[in-house]
Amino acid sequence: MSPDAGPDTGADVGAAVDPVVDPDVNPDIDPDIDRAVDRAVDPAVDRDRYRLAIGRFATGVTVLTTFAGGNDHAMTANAVTSVSMDPLLLLVCVEVDARFHDAISDSGVWGVSVLSAAQRPVAEWLSTQGRPLHGQLDRIPHRRGEVTGVALLTEAMAAMECRTTDMHPAGDHSIVVGEVVSLWSAEHPADALVYYRSRYGALR
Ligand SMILES: Cc1cc2nc3c(=O)[nH]c(=O)nc-3n(C[C@H](O)[C@H](O)[C@H](O)COP(=O)(O)O)c2cc1C
Numbered sequence: 077m078s079p080d081a082g083p084d085t086g087a088d089v090g091a092a093v094d095p096v097v098d099p100d101v102n103p104d105i106d107p108d109i110d111r112a113v114d115r116a117v118d119p120a121v122d123r124d125r126y127r128l129a130i131g132r133f134a135t136g137v138t139v140l141t142t143f144a145g146g147n148d149h150a151m152t153a154n155a156v157t158s159v160s161m162d163p164l165l166l167l168v169c170v171e172v173d174a175r176f177h178d179a180i181s182d183s184g185v186w187g188v189s190v191l192s193a194a195q196r197p198v199a200e201w202l203s204t205q206g207r208p209l210h211g212q213l214d215r216i217p218h219r220r221g222e223v224t225g226v227a228l229l230t231e232a233m234a235a236m237e238c239r240t241t242d243m244h245p246a247g248d249h250s251i252v253v254g255e256v257v258s259l260w261s262a263e264h265p266a267d268a269l270v271y272y273r274s275r276y277g278a279l280r
Contacts, residue, residue, distance in 0.1 A: 127274075134272040137199050140168055141187040141218075141227040144179035148213050148227050151176045152203035154271050155249070156188060164256040166238055169249045175209065180252055184240045185224035189232035193267040193278035198229070223258045233268065234261045 135154040142149050155169035166188065170177045180186050191199055198216055201207065217230040221237040228235040238254030268279040 131273045134270055137191045137269040137271050137276070139189045139191060139198065139202055139229055139232070140170070140176065140180070141189065141213075141229075142176070142180045142183045142185065143224075143226050144182040147179075147209055149176050149179040149209070150202050150213055150216075150227065152199045159253060165241065165253055166236065166256055167251055167253045169246065169251055171249050173248070177250060180240070181243065181250075183226075185226055185257075186238050186240070186252070186254060187221055187224070187226040187228045188236045188238065189229035190234040191229075191269040192231065192233050192265070193269045195229070195231060196269055196276050199269060199276065221258055228260070232262070233265045234259070236260075 136156075138153050138156050140151055140153045140156075151170075151174060153168055153170070157167050159165040159167050168186070168188070170180055201216075202212065213227055218227040219230055220226070221228050221235075224237045224239070226237060228237070236256050237258040239257050240252055240254045242251075242253040244251040244253070270277045270279045
């Protein structure tokens, strides 16, 4: 998800939470009510309120990388989730309109570099709309992954190479699932870069 909303002011958090309507959980409630609630959309559910709510889910920050059309592509991403331990699968969500989307679709291989707090300027740069594609990694130390050749950030706290196993359309994003084909973790991890309420922070 592209967190393009302004900072969370916390000013408008009024949506009441529905009571438990699952009849298995609350047997006093008629199951018809459950179906009615499934169909209904609370008018208070809109994008701004969703951004506010989901912005309270603190995440780490990564840089996704791939190589396509003779160029390194890279972008900041926090929609990154570990999926499976056997096999080792990871998913990332990539906005359909991002340049990175076509690149990852074409290449089928990608890297995930987990950022430290000191790499905040990297996260800011690689989420800047309209930055030039050519040379966007020139001032960011990186190396080539041994298996896929994608760029991996040298100063990251961990890095993985993945090969795409599935791509699922999901609204204005695609869910890209990949098998981890190489991984590396820094011996002495620094403070983590975190993203919370539309702001960067550090976690010791
Ligand atoms: C903290 C943060 C996390 C982001 N996470 C994602 C993400 O998970 N998926 C995504 O498609 N865009 C995400 N974005 C937005 C992209 O970084 C941004 O749109 C970027 O410019 C896309 O690369 P492109 O311009 O080469 O298409 C995020 C931005 C920020 C600041």
